[in-house]
Amino acid sequence: VPPSSFRVIDGLVSAFLWAGKRPLMAKRKLQAGVQQGVRTPNFELYHIAQEISYLFRTASTEGRDVLPSVQVERDKTQMRIAPWCAGLNISGSRDSNPVIRHARSCWHKARTICGQSTHLNADSYLWENPAILVQGKPVRWVTWVSGGICRIGDIWGPEGVLSFPTLRETFSLSSAEFLHYLQLKHSLSRREALTPGMLQTSPINELQRTIAGKRGTVSRIYSFLLNKSPPNRDSTRKAWEAELGLAFTDDVWEEALASTLTAGTDIKSRLIQFKIVNRIYWTPAKLSSAKLLDTDRCWRCSSERGTLLHMLWECPNLQCYWTQVRAFLGSLLEIDTMDNPWAYILGMDIKGLRLSKGEIRFVKSALVTAKRVILRHWRQADSPTFQEWFLTMAETATHERVILKVRNKLDLFEKQWIPLMINLQKT
Structure with a gap:
């Protein structure tokens, strides 16, 4: 698939998400995994995952106790990746076959x-390896291969390349292979990436061992690769730390990023929380710094x-509103409500309240509704x-009930929303 195809698809997705306007966020942040993004599809990564899945499935089972991951490497090198290559012309250069x-x-x-x-790395195939050159070219020694030496990890130990006597005893090499041993050891010693000590195995090879025989291989590989390259959110984190005047621990920041998933059942509530955490909303301060507004003063006071914190929490004209919301939640759940802005705005430290899971979900939904x-x-x-806010909460409760009824989870609705429904009946 040409790379240009993925760019076209990403452009169509972006045009839909941002209504044809300039994107306000990098696509990698939107495509981030479950805990950090809204999971818009990364089609190129999914294509890679599908190809890797096919390589896993078609790895040959020939050989002497050869790991499937090593077999994949060997099949790639020897142009025996898959059965569908059989009818293709693979003579000449090993890169002549486009598949x-x-x-x-x-x-x-x-x-x-x-x-x-x-x-x-430990799982890299030793032979025909462009990074391991003997006399300026990759090698493949049949005697070593027949003895079972396939990976770099097969000849590597805590102190580097294993001694020749050890290799002879383990893989039944003849003494005539000592010259090859010296050549290979010299080549590996010149690679700075290979240092004495146990080599790390490749994460993708470890994944293959983990998911072998399981369903949903492509989805598992896609999620694995997606979580291996999370977007950099340091600038967003520093901006919130500067406004709140505190430093987040990694666990607390991860809780804030994950708050988009627990903001509510409906997509709109999650999207609102996602935009707040990622500071997408335009504020007077943001518009002024971009030279789009003459003043950075709050539109209310x-x-x-x-700033974003001021517009959502600190503005004097919002204090009465937040006080009433906090008092209502406190009396409804019989708790001492929090007074820190990071809990109300970013959904952090709410787990510290002594509430059930259903009550915590209700509090988070109520706070997102307040921000809406x-x-x-x-x-x-x-x-x-x-x-x-109270009327909007009633609308949210009705909407949540419909969604949970469709999902056959009305018992969850009763646990989460029954305190509010009782209060609504009283009023």
């Missing part, structure tokens, strides 16, 4: 995503700088009201 060349390229990309060299009401008045001088 095999593409398979080799996908394998290399998967290794690169895992952050490991394709040619210099017109007295303080309109604020966003309705984003560029307006008037402030949201508690009554508006």
